[in-house]
Amino acid sequence: MNSQPVYNLDEIIKNNLDSEQWKQFKRIHYGRIDHGELQLKPSTIEESKKNGFEVAAFSVDAAKEVRTTNIVKVGLIQHSIVLPTNEPIVAQKRAVFDKVEKIIQSAAAEGVQILCLQETWYMPFFLCTREKQKWEEFAECPKQGQSTQFLRKLAKKYNMVIVSPILEKDEGVWWNTAIVIDADGEYMGKHRKNHLPSVGSFSETPYYAPGNTGHPVFQTKFAKIAVNICYGRHHALNWLMFALNGAEIVFNPAATISEFGESFWGIEARNAAIANGYFCCSINRVGTERFTTTTNQDITRSYYGSSYVTAPNGCRTPGLSRDKDGLLIVKMDLNLCRQVKDHWGFPMTSRLELYAKELRDKSL
Numbered sequence: 001m002n003s004q005p006v007y008n009l010d011e012i013i014k015n016n017l018d019s020e021q022w023k024q025f026k027r028i029h030y031g032r033i034d035h036g037e038l039q040l041k042p043s044t045i046e047e048s049k050k051n052g053f054e055v056a057a058f059s060v061d062a063a064k065e066v067r068t069t070n071i072v073k074v075g076l077i078q079h080s081i082v083l084p085t086n087e088p089i090v091a092q093k094r095a096v097f098d099k100v101e102k103i104i105q106s107a108a109a110e111g112v113q114i115l116c117l118q119e120t121w122y123m124p125f126f127l128c129t130r131e132k133q134k135w136e137e138f139a140e141c142p143k144q145g146q147s148t149q150f151l152r153k154l155a156k157k158y159n160m161v162i163v164s165p166i167l168e169k170d171e172g173v174w175w176n177t178a179i180v181i182d183a184d185g186e187y188m189g190k191h192r193k194n195h196l197p198s199v200g201s202f203s204e205t206p207y208y209a210p211g212n213t214g215h216p217v218f219q220t221k222f223a224k225i226a227v228n229i230c231y232g233r234h235h236a237l238n239w240l241m242f243a244l245n246g247a248e249i250v251f252n253p254a255a256t257i258s259e260f261g262e263s264f265w266g267i268e269a270r271n272a273a274i275a276n277g278y279f280c281c282s283i284n285r286v287g288t289e290r291f292t293t294t295t296n297q298d299i300t301r302s303y304y305g306s307s308y309v310t311a312p313n314g315c316r317t318p319g320l321s322r323d324k325d326g327l328l329i330v331k332m333d334l335n336l337c338r339q340v341k342d343h344w345g346f347p348m349t350s351r352l353e354l355y356a357k358e359l360r361d362k363s364l
């Protein structure tokens with residue numbers, strides 16, 4: 001018997017149901033009985049074991065129709081930091097780069113075409129420390145920054161679109177930003193986090209400014225994509241605007257802990273995918289991060305991973321684990337976006353003019 005505690009919800013349920021109950025649970029909870037699990041290459045399994053990360057791969061098909069299929073393979077990476085947070089910042093970054101590069105190599109070997117990393121992926125999420133200056137070196141220029149240079153090379157090498165959520169510094173002002181690199185390695189643009197939390201230990205307003213980039217959608221080589229950064233997932237209109245601007249896939253790179261609504265982690269992005277007719281890809285970091293402030297206060301934060309993907313028809317993949325580095329691969333047919341919109345008629349029945357009027361009246 002496995003003596004390890006089971007942390008993953010999917011595992012807890014699976015291990016406690018008989019096969020018929022499990023089948024019915026999958027139908028009702030995940031939206032389909034068959035997860036569409038894809039076989040991984042033996043070399044990927046070997047690499048993941050060697051480098052200590054899990055890999056899971058699923059497919060989401062669309063119905064056959066007049067249009068040719070529009071299939072794209074998407075990868076999400078969740079991971080912990082590597083070095084203690086009091087190590088030199090250059091070393092902390094380098095160590096995460098090395099870890100993530102190995103996972104990206106496996107994603108490339110599996111044919112991933114669009115990859116998204118977690119929120120501020122190369123640093124500890126130090127925003128709970130209430131200290132700013134000592135972390136300055138983590139803030140980067142979006143186009144020239146070290147992480148962008150590092151990922152541009154990989155994007156080009158692997159013909160892969162990469163979404164890289166960073167801590168941006170522009171003329172002395174910090175922003176929580178996601179940059180998009182196209183499959184030729186060229187920088188396409190950026191989106192700055194619109195909604196900044198100011199709740200409990202997530203007090204981000206003293207660090208960076210609220211986004212001023214609207215709701216951009218990037219026509220990458222493989223799909224029209226957008227990024228709704230972490231706390232933005234609690235804002236329904238934020239999701240809506242990416243849909244109105246034509247997104248087929250919206251990524252939600254996050255850094256969130258149990259106390260901040262683990263019970264609705266599986267709900268908000270899933271609801272957004274259903275309501276807006278696009279694929280939602282949710283990514284959360286894992287691991288425990290410890291900080292000692294200059295006033296000798298010890299702060300500890302643990303993240304619960306559980307990255308997952310929802311299709312516009314509401315089907316979702318199982319989540320990655322709550323505590324391990326991981327790569328989630330989903331092969332998706334983007335034709336499903338249009339098919340679901342036609343079926344349910346949500347855009348057709350949306351009555352946006354009604355809301356626009358009321359919103360205008362209320363904000364006067």
Ligand SMILES: NC(=O)NCCC(=O)O
Pocket residue numbers: 119197202229230231232254255256257260
């Ligand atoms: N990173 C971030 O915005 N966290 C806020 C807490 C949450 O929304 O989960």
